[in-house]
Amino acid sequence: MDEEETQLLRNSLTYIEILLTRYEPRRETAWRVQPGSSLAGDDARTDPYHLSHSVQHALQVAIDHVQCLRSSLVERMDADKASVVLHTHGQATLLRGALENSARAVWLIAPPQRLERVRRRLTLQADDHKNNRAMAAVVAAAMAPPCQPRADPDTLFPRSEAEQWTQLVALFQAAGATLTEPKALKSALKFTGYADIVRTAGQELARPPDFDGSLDMGKVLEFAWKGCSALAHGDLSGSLNQLPRQVQSQTGKILFVRMTGSVTNLHFWTTLACMTITKALDLFDSRARKYH
Incomplete structure (x- = not known):
């Protein structure tokens, strides 16, 4: 590892420590939403699926991945030096979790209009309902005795799928939506998918001074999220392109290669994850505060 890579690792660990130091007080106290604040109004409109709770949960998951990243990186920490371990794929998996969840937090809370924040929270809940039922269907199928009818997954829930949707x-309509046609409502409350969430959240980030001014954040x-995802999934092309x-040897057209972890990518992904988490924390604090 050369001096440049060593400095990038130092910077990555510094960013993580700054972020976790800021986050630490929240571990002991509840995330306070002041009565009369913007976020309190959002929670009232989304009750019982409070928007503040969804943002908090996403940030807690993102932070957990960052803490795990630090644990996987630092093998030993002394007063004047640290021994680090660089993995080829596992740390990208952790950074994917940090990027994805922090982006979801930003995506939920960033829109200036309350109706859009409410809509996004409800689309997330609709997707959660769908995924929960899909899992229940798999469980019901797995538990069904041979040659016996499967249990109806709907019987595993206190409310029907139609009741949840209603x-x-x-x-959505109580929050101010004027849509009434079932098709339009279904389209409005359809979950957008994580590629769109990450892309939309990135547009809320300030461009770092050393980034090309023409870059779309x-x-x-x-790009960072997809890079991490490629390594998390073990994609061959992603591994060859990013590591x-x-x-080591060659037989005909077949190459045998040795892959190592990428310090440059680790630093790039860590920087973006810390930036996105920080942006979400700033937005939460601003919207949770009542301004007099």
Whole structure:
């Protein structure tokens, strides 16, 4: 590892420590939403699926991934030096979790209009309902005795799928939505997917001074998230494209290569994850405060 890579690792660990130091007080106290604040109004409109709770949960998950990243990186910490371990794929998986969840937090809380914040929270809940039922269907199928009819997954829930959907529509309309046609409502409350969430959240980030001024931060964050995802999934092309490699031997057209962890990518992804978490924390604090 050369001096430049060593400095990038130092910077990455510094960014993590600054972030975790800021976050630490929240571990002991509840995330306070002041009565009369913007976020309190959002919670009233999304009750019982409070927007503040969803943002808090996303940030806690993102921070947990960052803490795990630090634990995986630092093998030993002394007063004047640290021993670090660089993994090829596992740390990218952790950074993917940090990027994805912090982006979701920003995406939920960033829109200036309350109705859009409410809509996004309800689309997330609609997707949660759908995924929960899909999992229940798998469990019901796995538990069914051979040659016996499967249990209806709907019987595993206290409310029917139709009742859950009716509740979400009612909340959306009570928040000010004027849509009434079922098709339009279904389109409005359809979950957008994480690629769009990450791209949209990235547009809320300030461009670092050392970044090219022409770069679209939404696309930058999406690029980082997809890079981490490629390594998390073990994609061969992603591994070959993003990891340093050395050819060990060759047989015909087949190369045998040795891959190592990328310090440059680790630093890039860590920087963006810390930036996105910080942006979400700033937005939460601003919207949770009542201004007199």
